[in-house]
Amino acid sequence: MKQSFTKEIRAFNRFYTNIIGLLDRHILDSNYSLPEVRILYELYHHSGLTASDIIALLDIDKGYLSRILRRFEKHKLVNKVTSSTDKRSASIKLTAKGNKEFENLDSASNKQIEEVFGNLTESECTALIQKFTEIQQILNNKK
Template sequence: MTVQDVRSFNRFYTNVIGALDYGRHLYAPYTLTESRVLYELAHAPADAADLRARLHLDAGYLTRILNGFEENGLIERSPSDTDGRRRRVALTGRGREAAALLDARARESVGALLDTVRAEDRPRLAEAMRTVRRILGDGPAPRPEDVVLREPAPGDLGWIVQRNAALYAAEYGWNADYEALVARIVADHAADHDPRRERVWIAELDGRPVGCVMCVADGTPGAARLRLLLVEPDARGLRIGDRLVGAVVDFAREAGYREVVLWTNDVLGAARRIYQRYGFVLVAEKPHRSFGQDLTGQDWRLDLHATPGGRRGVVGGGAG
């Protein structure tokens, strides 16, 4: 590789980014840097020093941006909880609305770009991008706040089936019977579910899914069932499993369920520890032969009336 190769790629990619912002509407009325500051604050409040280090910005330039945001009612500043010399910066309601609008525009533009890429070429493109980032250095390691929980996009339900099958085969030796079970669970949800009482979450990191969980109505009146908790191995340690379980518990409580139940297996220790932190109680267990293995199935239950708030504390949970 030569210097010219890198410069040529830079020119090409700059043109691609420019095409995404055709007409200059993507970031309006903000600059690209201002939009990036809003993005960072939307994912976690921070003080100015942290923002400056994270974004490699000149201190004076960042101060001007934050002063403008404050004048326009986008942020509020308060003393830091840990260092009285620092000021905590957080988005206001208006700031969150602005950040959400910019995020929606970006997703729409990138989605339009990906529409031009054949489905069979997308995995190679994603891996090529990750390779460039790994080789050239991607800065600090991923942080928990870099992970976004979102609704499933087209293709994500298929991803849930594929990753469950592949990971449980690799980590526990489970056979295709487990893939068939997950496929039925996902297909039943896709074919018929009540969005007010049933939901799927995808955990996304760096534009790719790294985790999932489902909340579905159980056969028992007043009970929700947590299903298909999974976190990719390379994304564990970022509290993703904890956040996914918390999302189910919060949703179930808001939807009016009385309890959350789940079924798992005793070999899945990391998931069980998360359930216990949220107050789930083991109510029954029984040996069984499934998925080509001798396992001990476990039923867990969380009484939502007895737990006004789940404890926020990585991770497969079984079919549930």
């Protein structure tokens, strides 16, 4: 690969890492860590995952996950139901409270997007999203 390509890619990575940093900032104000939010995200979007599923999805240590889930249970964010066919594993679901909690985080996240990208005009926004989409196409093409 051309050196100039690498350089430009890295410049963009630094640039966008910064933006993601801004966007993640609101998590600091929440009661949750980034991994916790990611776990809630997965459970919200795929109810009934097992711990192993989450590990596969998020590449997270199982001991670490186990403790986070225990905390979630303690705070009534999550219910575990042992599988009838395999008593080692349990399917995990958000409780009503857990759902609500995630939705709060989610809307805080939306608000943060608004704050970082909200100064764009509609046409800029459209253009931006088109680039986003195209980038994903280019990169996914090759998976």
